[in-house]
Amino acid sequence: MTDRYAPSTHSPARAPAGQPARLYHTPLSPFSRKVRLVLAEKRIEVELAEERYWEQGPELFRRNPAGKIPVLRLDGMLLAESQAICEYLDETVPSPPLMPDSPAGRYEVRRLCAWFDDKFNAEVTRPVLNERVWKKVQKTGYPDSRVVKAGLSAIKAHVDYMHGLLEERRWLAGPTISIADFAAAAHFSCLDYISDVDWDRSDLVRQWYATIKSRPAFRNVLADQMPGIHPAPHYALLDF
Amino acid sequence: MTDRYAPSTHSPARAPAGQPARLYHTPLSPFSRKVRLVLAEKRIEVELAEERYWEQGPELFRRNPAGKIPVLRLDGMLLAESQAICEYLDETVPSPPLMPDSPAGRYEVRRLCAWFDDKFNAEVTRPVLNERVWKKVQKTGYPDSRVVKAGLSAIKAHVDYMHGLLEERRWLAGPTISIADFAAAAHFSCLDYISDVDWDRSDLVRQWYATIKSRPAFRNVLADQMPGIHPAPHYALLDF
Ligand SMILES: N[C@@H](CCC(=O)N[C@@H](CS)C(=O)NCC(=O)O)C(=O)O
Numbered sequence: 502m503t504d505r506y507a508p509s510t511h512s513p514a515r516a517p518a519g520q521p522a523r524l525y526h527t528p529l530s531p532f533s534r535k536v537r538l539v540l541a542e543k544r545i546e547v548e549l550a551e552e553r554y555w556e557q558g559p560e561l562f563r564r565n566p567a568g569k570i571p572v573l574r575l576d577g578m579l580l581a582e583s584q585a586i587c588e589y590l591d592e593t594v595p596s597p598p599l600m601p602d603s604p605a606g607r608y609e610v611r612r613l614c615a616w617f618d619d620k621f622n623a624e625v626t627r628p629v630l631n632e633r634v635w636k637k638v639q640k641t642g643y644p645d646s647r648v649v650k651a652g653l654s655a656i657k658a659h660v661d662y663m664h665g666l667l668e669e670r671r672w673l674a675g676p677t678i679s680i681a682d683f684a685a686a687a688h689f690s691c692l693d694y695i696s697d698v699d700w701d702r703s704d705l706v707r708q709w710y711a712t713i714k715s716r717p718a719f720r721n722v723l724a725d726q727m728p729g730i731h732p733a734p735h736y737a738l739l740d741f
Numbered sequence: 742m743t744d745r746y747a748p749s750t751h752s753p754a755r756a757p758a759g760q761p762a763r764l765y766h767t768p769l770s771p772f773s774r775k776v777r778l779v780l781a782e783k784r785i786e787v788e789l790a791e792e793r794y795w796e797q798g799p800e801l802f803r804r805n806p807a808g809k810i811p812v813l814r815l816d817g818m819l820l821a822e823s824q825a826i827c828e829y830l831d832e833t834v835p836s837p838p839l840m841p842d843s844p845a846g847r848y849e850v851r852r853l854c855a856w857f858d859d860k861f862n863a864e865v866t867r868p869v870l871n872e873r874v875w876k877k878v879q880k881t882g883y884p885d886s887r888v889v890k891a892g893l894s895a896i897k898a899h900v901d902y903m904h905g906l907l908e909e910r911r912w913l914a915g916p917t918i919s920i921a922d923f924a925a926a927a928h929f930s931c932l933d934y935i936s937d938v939d940w941d942r943s944d945l946v947r948q949w950y951a952t953i954k955s956r957p958a959f960r961n962v963l964a965d966q967m968p969g970i971h972p973a974p975h976y977a978l979l980d981f
C-alpha cells in the first residue's frame with residue numbers, strides 16, 4: 502500500500518490547467534451528493550465522472566492519495582474531502598452564502614456537518630447502504646437484515662433530534678440555509694432512494710426535506726440512477 | 742435512545758454564564774488532545790474534567806447530544822466536535838493563527854485534519870487503541886493481535902505520505918504551523934504512549950514530531966497518565 506501515498510500525489514494536487522471542472526463521484530455516496538448540492542447552489546457547472554472507488558485503481562489514488570471519492574477537479578487543483586471542498590467553494594464563490602457570518606454560527610454548521618458525516622453515517626447511512634446497495638453492486642455478499650434493522654432503528658433518534666432543532670430554527674443550523682442542510686439532505690436522499698426513511702415520524706423534518714428537495718440544486722441528484730438498484734416510487738416526487 | 746437527543750440539548754447548548762472554561766475529555770482520545778493542544782497554543786486556560794464516555798451517563802448526552810467527547814465549556818456554551826471547536830477557537834482567538842490566510846491554504850489544513858481524524862483514525866488509531874487500551878480500561882475483552890498488527894502495518898503508508906509532504910513543506914499543510922499539525926500530533930502521541938510508532942521509518946517525520954513535542958503546548962498532554970496503562974519509556978522525552 503505504501504506506494505499509493507507517493508510524494509508525487511500531494512494535494513492540492515495539481516491538475517493540468519485549462520481543463521473543465523469535473524467531479525469524480527459515485528451516485529449513492531452521501532459525501533459526493535453533499536458536494537454536488539453545494540456546487541449546484543453556487544451555480545458552478547461541472548462534468549460528472551462516475552468512479553468505482555471499490556476497484557481501487559491507481560487513478561483513484563493519483564487523484565486523491567486517500568483513495569476516496571468525491572474528488573473535485575477545479576481551478577487546476579484536485580480537491581478531496583467533502584467538508585474541506587464545500588468550505589473552499591463557499592469561501593471562493595460567496596454567492597449564495599452557505600456559511601453564517603459569526604464564528605458561533607459557523608461553529609454550529611461545522612458541528613452539524615460532523616454530526617451527519619461522522620455519527621449519522623456510522624450509525625445509519627454506512628451500515629444500511631452497505632447491506633442494501635454496496636454488497637450487491639460490489640458483489641461482496643448478501644444483506645444482513647439485523648444490520649439493516651439496527652440502522653433503521655437508529656435513524657429514529659436522529660429524526661427526533663432534527664425535529665427538536667427545527668422547532669426552534671428555520672434551517673438545521675439556524676435562520677439561514679447552510680452546508681449543514683446539504684450534508685444532512687445528502688444522507689437522507691441516499692436512504693430515501695432505497696425507501697428507508699420513515700417520513701411520518703416528524704412533519705417538521707418532512708417539510709424541511711420537501712423544501713430542500715424542491716430546490717433546483719436537487720434536480721440533478723434526484724435524476725441519478727444506480728444500475729441494478731431501483732429507486733423507491735416516491736423518491737423523486739416533490740410531494741411525498 | 743430517542744430521549745437522549747431531546748430538544749433541550751440543542752447545541753451550542755447553553756451553559757450557565759460565569760463558569761470557568763472546562764474541557765470534558767479522556768486522556769488517550771486523539772480528538773481531546775487536538776483540542777487541548779489548540780487551547781494551549783492560544784493560551785486559553787481550561788479546567789480538565791475526565792469523562793468516562795463509555796459509561797454513557799445522562800450528563801454526557803446533556804452536554805453533547807452526540808454522546809461524544811471532547812466537549813468544551815466556553816463563553817457560556819457547550820461546544821462539541823473537535824474540528825468545529827478548533828476552528829471556532831482560531832476565529833475567536835486569532836493569536837497565534839493556526840489557519841492560513843488563503844482559501845487554498847485553509848482547504849489544505851481541513852483536508853489533512855480529515856485525513857487524520859477520518860482515515861488515519863479508522864486505519865490506525867481506533868483499532869490499535871481499541872485493542873491495546875480501551876478493551877482493558879472498559880473491561881470489554883482481550884486484545885486481538887491481528888487487529889493490532891493490521892493497524893501498525895497501516896501506519897507505515899501514513900508515515901511515508903507525511904514524509905513526502907515534509908520534503909516540500911515546513912509543516913504538514915504548508916509553511917506555517919496549523920491545526921493539521923496538532924490533529925496529526927494528537928494521533929501520534931496516543932500511539933506513542935503505548936509505543937506503537939516506528940520513528941526510524943522517517944527522519945523528517947521524527948523531526949517534525951520532536952519539534953511539535955517540544956512546544957510548551959505539549960507539556961500538559963505528555964504529563965497525562967492513563968490509570969493501569971503505563972506510557973512507553975521514551976514517551977515524554979524530547980529526545981527520542
Ligand atoms: N471524509 C470523506 C469521506 C468520503 C468517503 O468515505 N467516501 C467513500 C465513498 S461514500 C469512499 O470513497 N470510500 C473508499 C475508502 O474509504 O477507501 C469525505 O467527506 O469526503
Ligand SMILES: N[C@@H](CCC(=O)N[C@@H](CS)C(=O)NCC(=O)O)C(=O)O
Nearest residue numbers: 619770772794809810811822823824
Ligand atoms: N468527530 C468527533 C469524534 C469524537 C469521538 O469519536 N470521541 C470518542 C472518544 S475518542 C467518543 O466519545 N466516542 C463515544 C461514541 O462515539 O459514542 C470529534 O472530532 O470530536
